[in-house]
Amino acid sequence: xxxxxxxxxxxxQRPEPPEGYEAKIERALDGLMREEQAxxxxxxxxxxxxxxxxxxxxxxxxxxxxxxxxxxxxPHGSLVSSEGIEDRVLTGLGSAxxxxxxxxxxxxxxxGKTIAMLISVAPQxxxxxxxxxxxxxxxxxxxxxxxDIRETENGGTxxxxxxxxxxxxxxxxxxxxxxxxxxxxxxxxxxxEDEEGREQIWLRYALxxxxxxxxxxxxxxxxxGVWDDYAGRxxxxxxxxxxxxxxxxxxxxxxxGDAKGERFEILRGYLTFARAMTYMTLDYSYIQAPEEDMxxxxxxxxxxxxxxxxxxxxxxxxxxxxxxxxxxxxxVEEIPETIILxxxxxxxxxxxxxxxxxLVETDSIDLPDAPxxxxxxxxxxxxxxxxxxxxxxxxxxxxxxxxxxxxVTFTCDGAETAEKxxxxxxxxxxxxxELKYMLDSEGNPAGQYALLDPYDGYYKVFTEVRDSSALxxxxxxxxxxxxxxxxxxxxxxxxxxxxxxxxxxxxxxxVALPVDPNLVFTxxxxxxxxxxxxxxxxxxxxxxxxxxxxxxxxxxxxxxPRCCEDAE
Amino acid sequence: xxxLPTEERKALFAETVRxxxxxxxxxxxxxxxxxxxxxxxxxxxxxAAWRHIDRLRDDRALPAYLMxxxxxxxxxxxxxxxxxxxxxxxxxxxxxxxxxxxxWGYLMGLPEKYRLPLALRYGEDMxxxxxxxxxxxxxxxxxxxxxxxLKILRAQMEKEVEGRD
Numbered sequence: 001x002x003x004x005x006x007x008x009x010x011x012x013q014r015p016e017p018p019e020g021y022e023a024k025i026e027r028a029l030d031g032l033m034r035e036e037q038a039x040x041x042x043x044x045x046x047x048x049x050x051x052x053x054x055x056x057x058x059x060x061x062x063x064x065x066x067x068x069x070x071x072x073x074x075p076h077g078s079l080v081s082s083e084g085i086e087d088r089v090l091t092g093l094g095s096a097x098x099x100x101x102x103x104x105x106x107x108x109x110x111x112g113k114t115i116a117m118l119i120s121v122a123p124q125x126x127x128x129x130x131x132x133x134x135x136x137x138x139x140x141x142x143x144x145x146x147x148d149i150r151e152t153e154n155g156g157t158x159x160x161x162x163x164x165x166x167x168x169x170x171x172x173x174x175x176x177x178x179x180x181x182x183x184x185x186x187x188x189x190x191x192x193e194d195e196e197g198r199e200q201i202w203l204r205y206a207l208x209x210x211x212x213x214x215x216x217x218x219x220x221x222x223x224x225g226v227w228d229d230y231a232g233r234x235x236x237x238x239x240x241x242x243x244x245x246x247x248x249x250x251x252x253x254x255x256x257g258d259a260k261g262e263r264f265e266i267l268r269g270y271l272t273f274a275r276a277m278t279y280m281t282l283d284y285s286y287i288q289a290p291e292e293d294m295x296x297x298x299x300x301x302x303x304x305x306x307x308x309x310x311x312x313x314x315x316x317x318x319x320x321x322x323x324x325x326x327x328x329x330x331x332v333e334e335i336p337e338t339i340i341l342x343x344x345x346x347x348x349x350x351x352x353x354x355x356x357x358x359l360v361e362t363d364s365i366d367l368p369d370a371p372x373x374x375x376x377x378x379x380x381x382x383x384x385x386x387x388x389x390x391x392x393x394x395x396x397x398x399x400x401x402x403x404x405x406x407x408v409t410f411t412c413d414g415a416e417t418a419e420k421x422x423x424x425x426x427x428x429x430x431x432x433x434e435l436k437y438m439l440d441s442e443g444n445p446a447g448q449y450a451l452l453d454p455y456d457g458y459y460k461v462f463t464e465v466r467d468s469s470a471l472x473x474x475x476x477x478x479x480x481x482x483x484x485x486x487x488x489x490x491x492x493x494x495x496x497x498x499x500x501x502x503x504x505x506x507x508x509x510x511v512a513l514p515v516d517p518n519l520v521f522t523x524x525x526x527x528x529x530x531x532x533x534x535x536x537x538x539x540x541x542x543x544x545x546x547x548x549x550x551x552x553x554x555x556x557x558x559x560x561p562r563c564c565e566d567a568e
Numbered sequence: 569x570x571x572l573p574t575e576e577r578k579a580l581f582a583e584t585v586r587x588x589x590x591x592x593x594x595x596x597x598x599x600x601x602x603x604x605x606x607x608x609x610x611x612x613x614x615x616a617a618w619r620h621i622d623r624l625r626d627d628r629a630l631p632a633y634l635m636x637x638x639x640x641x642x643x644x645x646x647x648x649x650x651x652x653x654x655x656x657x658x659x660x661x662x663x664x665x666x667x668x669x670x671x672w673g674y675l676m677g678l679p680e681k682y683r684l685p686l687a688l689r690y691g692e693d694m695x696x697x698x699x700x701x702x703x704x705x706x707x708x709x710x711x712x713x714x715x716x717x718l719k720i721l722r723a724q725m726e727k728e729v730e731g732r733d
Contacts, residue, residue, distance in 0.1 A: 003718045009671040010690040017593040018603050025589050028611045029582050032618045181616040181640055217619060436577060 071107040074190040074202035076455075080116040080276040080331070080505070083091045085109065085245065088275065093117075093240040095428070100124055100171050101131065101224045103236040106200075110216065110242040111274040114212040115184070115205045115501035116330075119220060121173040122198040130168040132161075132227060134175070134191035170227035177205050178219040187328075210272070214244050248274035249335065249360035253282065256338070261353020263287040264296060264343045267322060269357075270365045271339070278308060278329040281367060285322045296343045298325055303338035303356075319368065335359070366514060381493035384474060389489035391417060392479060395458055397493060408461045408477065410450075415483065418450040418459045421488065425465060426476035433467045433475075471495055581621065581649040584630045585614055591692045592638045599642035601676060606642075613641040635694070635702045639684075674724050682717030685710050 071089055072078040088109060097102035101121050108117040123129035141415040146162040165172055177184050188204040218240055225233030251270035261267075269282035286296055300308045308329045317324040337359060343352040381397035388394075392412035408423050425433040426458050465471060472495050479488045580623050585592075592613065596606035617637040684703065688694045696714070700707045 001722060003722065005672060006718060006722055006725070007690040010675060010686060011693070013670070013672050014590075014594055014691050015597060015672060017590055017607070021593060021607055022589060024607055025614065028614050029585060033578065033582070099597065180583060180620060181637070181644070183644055320664060351674060 050550055069107060070200070071109060071116060071202070075192045078110065078192050079188045079190065079202055079204040080114060085275040085331075090242065090244045094238040096236040096238050097124070098224060098234050098236060100129065100226070100234075100286075101173065101236070103173070103220070103222050103224065103238060105220055105238045105240060108218075108240075108242055109245065109276055111245045111276040112210045112248055113207050113274065113279065114187075114276045115177065115207070115216075115218070115242065116276060117177075117203050117205075117220070119175060119201050119222075120194075120198045121201070121222065121224070122196070123171055126197035128169060129171050130164055130166075130197060132170045132172045133193070134173065134189060134199060134201045172223075172225060172227050172233070173199065173201075174221075174223045175201060176221045177203070178221065179205075179207065179211075179216050180213075181217075181219075197432075210248070210315070211244070215241050216244070217241055245275045248272050249506070250362055251335070252366060253339065253341075253357045254360050255355050255357045257356070259355055261343050261351075261355060263289065263350050266341055266355045266357065268367065270362070270367070271359060272365075272497070273332060275334050276331055278325065278331055280325070280327045280329065281365065282325045282327075283319060283367065284325065286343070295346055297346050299342045299344055300329060301340040301342060301567045302332070302336040303340070304336075305340065308332060308339075324367075381475070381477070382496040384492040384494055387491050387493075389491075392421070392489055394477065394479075394489075394491050397477060399471050399495065401469060404461050404465040406465060406471075408463070409458050410461075410479075411458055415490075420482045421450055421459075422480050422482055423439055423461055423463065424478045424480065425463075425471065426478060427470045427568060428473045428475060433470045435463055577621070577627065580627055580630065581618060584634065586635055588631055592634060594687060594691055595635065595638055596642050598676070598683055598691075599639070599680060600645055605645055608636060609641040609645050612635040612644070616641065630677070632698050632701060635688075635698075639702050670719070671725070673719055677724070678720060679716060682713055682720060685713045686717045686721070689714055 068447040069086055069089055069091075072080070072086075089107050090109070091107050093105035093108055095102055097103065098128045101123055104120045104122070106118045106120055108115065110116075121131050123131055143165070145164055148162055161170075175186070175189075177186070184205045184207055186203060187206045188202075191199060193199055195244055220240075221235055221237045222234050223233045224424065250270055253266070253271060255266050264284055264286040267283040267285060269280065269284075272279040280300065282298060284298065288295060300310075302308060310327055310329050317326070338356055339359060340356050341356050342354045344350070345352065381399070383394075392410055394408070394410050396409040398409075406425065409419075410421075412418050412421065420545050425435075427433050450461050474492060476490060476492050478490045480486075481488055589610065591611045593606055595660065596609040596613075597603065600606050600609060612638075617634050675686060680685070685699055688699045688702070689696065694702075696707055696710050699705075700710045703710065
């Protein structure tokens with residue numbers, strides 16, 4: 001069957017919508033049109049009356065801001081800064097209810113990137129029902145709940161909620177925010193129950209970038225239902241518009257004098273001061289020292305040396321050979337003229353230096369894009385000799401040139417062996433290759449854990465070498481059971497860069513990969529690439545059969561499903 | 569406040585929805601693989617498209633805009649599924665069950681990255697450029713997926729035919 005015939009069949013056999021579908025769409029359209037008519041009627045109020053109403057509303061808002069705002073009073077500390085923006089908080093944004101509970105969006109603030117809000121969920125029958133603490137906060141209130149605590153087989157603790165001590169029925173609620181129809185990420189949450197039995201929930205969401213629109217349309221959805229009746233949950237939804245507090249200012253970070261400290265250098269960066277948050281994007285280079293297992297933390301101070309605290313988990317990306325830090329911090333009352341960036345070794349009371357920078361106001365942020373990783377960043381070990389021993393079989397060894405990540409895939413005679421197995425990589429001279437941070441206090445390889453890949457049924461060990469250039473030519477890989485003198489097995493292989501191999505790509509990959517003649521590879525046509533350097537997925541799982549390297553590269557690439565799916 | 573849609577625009581919107589409702593349904597079905605979810609997603613998409621119609625500068629783009637809204641509504645539905653409960657083990661859509669070659673049965677079995685571009689290109693006759701816009705993918709990626717999708721589909725169908733013989 002030709003491709004053209006298949007394409008024809010796809011069109012010919014298109015499924016028809018089920019009965020009732022067209023009527024459903026008509027009803028939806030009808031509802032929208034009616035709603036629009038109602039809106040139009042409302043807008044026919046005379047300008048004078050409308051203006052008067054707005055004045056009254058504004059006054060009401062101001063009165064509430066002065067005395068009753070709760071947005072900045074989350075039980076464990078405000079999720080956003082509050083200085084000078086109380087009057088920008090919108091209140092009474094709407095509510096929805098069903099027979100179990102009423103959802104109300106009480107207060108909200110939007111600064112172009114961050115949305116902070118306070119919502120409440122109140123039981124309709126507080127004598128009989130109670131709302132379950134949001135985001136597992138019930139774990140902190142064991143005096144209210146009956147909780148079963150058990151030790152698990154692997155030494156962990158399992159907590160199970162059994163019910164409320166006062167016998168009330170438990171109602172659960174959730175919270176999801178859609179902005180202009182797209183779900184946004186919840187960055188922080190806090191909650192508490194007030195004296196009337198209402199669950200008050202403080203939420204902070206972040207858009208991916210500053211939104212240009214002065215007004216965003218929000219929809220807050222909450223699945224409300226009886227705790228042990230999962231299927232019976234119903235969605236409550238409140239829609240509202242949020243006007244942006246549009247007075248953020250962006251500054252370029254310009255180092256004054258030397259931009260370097262000990263093994264780090266500030267390359268470029270921007271700070272955006274908004275009313276609810278301060279946002280920083282900073283590119284820097286850093287050479288890790290052996291004792292700096294966790295790397296460095298770049299901390300921000302104003303010119304007077306006062307720390308500007310970070311609000312949420314930072315995000316660090318690899319940009320070429322350098323690093324990009326994306327961080328959110330508390331808002332500042334006064335924008336400083338200069339700032340200080342301090343590089344502190346994580347886990348130690350030691351700094352690598354401080355760089356003083358001045359801030360230059362700018363209209364735009366101009367940072368180089370994080371480049372697509374170059375394709376030849378993964379190499380493989382081609383077996384030299386047998387990779388099969390009495391108790392184990394080595395399947396693949398993947399080496400990530402940029403980060404030094406090494407993934408060893410193997411099978412062995414049981415889970416117990418797999419758990420205790422440790423690998424040492426030996427360079428061309430037979431010397432152990434230094435691992436980046438997988439050494440115990442005595443300098444022995446540690447921190448290697450065999451993970452069973454549920455998909456393939458193989459074990460994988462992830463480890464990192466300090467200098468991947470040590471892994472070239474013929475290298476050895478030694479497997480040892482922890483605590484035993486004699487190695488379990490020792491294998492040898494030649495480091496092979498599949499992409500630099502000449503000739504037939506298929507051969508290059510298949511030579512590098514299969515060591516077990518009984519192992520069947522599905523030969524598909526996916527040529528994977530990665531957007532995240534530390535993704536453990538194979539770079540080239542399956543290569544096209546019988547094409548040359550040049551042809552394969554030209555035919556396009558398929559994003560790695562593990563690390564690239566979200567990006568798409 | 570933006571001006572409300574004019575009467576003509578309102579009529580055009582309703583007319584375009586009616587014209588495209590089957591296409592929108594099929595796209596939602598390809599993404600969600602459940603009739604009821606597909607219907608809900610189209611309703612959500614129509615509502616979202618209407619509420620934000622002021623963003624549309626050129627009404628000629630309305631069909632593509634509706635398609636983009638449908639794809640977004642389906643993505644939201646998929647995200648919701650992941651959060652709320654594990655995705656059910658779905659029975660594949662059998663398509664034209666009485667056909668000797670039920671191509672939609674195979675199509676629905678493909679990964680989404682292949683089945684969606686195939687359904688849009690060959691099922692709805694959408695140009696590659698438009699698919700790329702709706703799915704927010706580079707044009708080259710769409711072309712590659714179409715080519716590979718067809719290849720996989722053909723291989724599966726041939727395998728099935730061989731099995732029967």
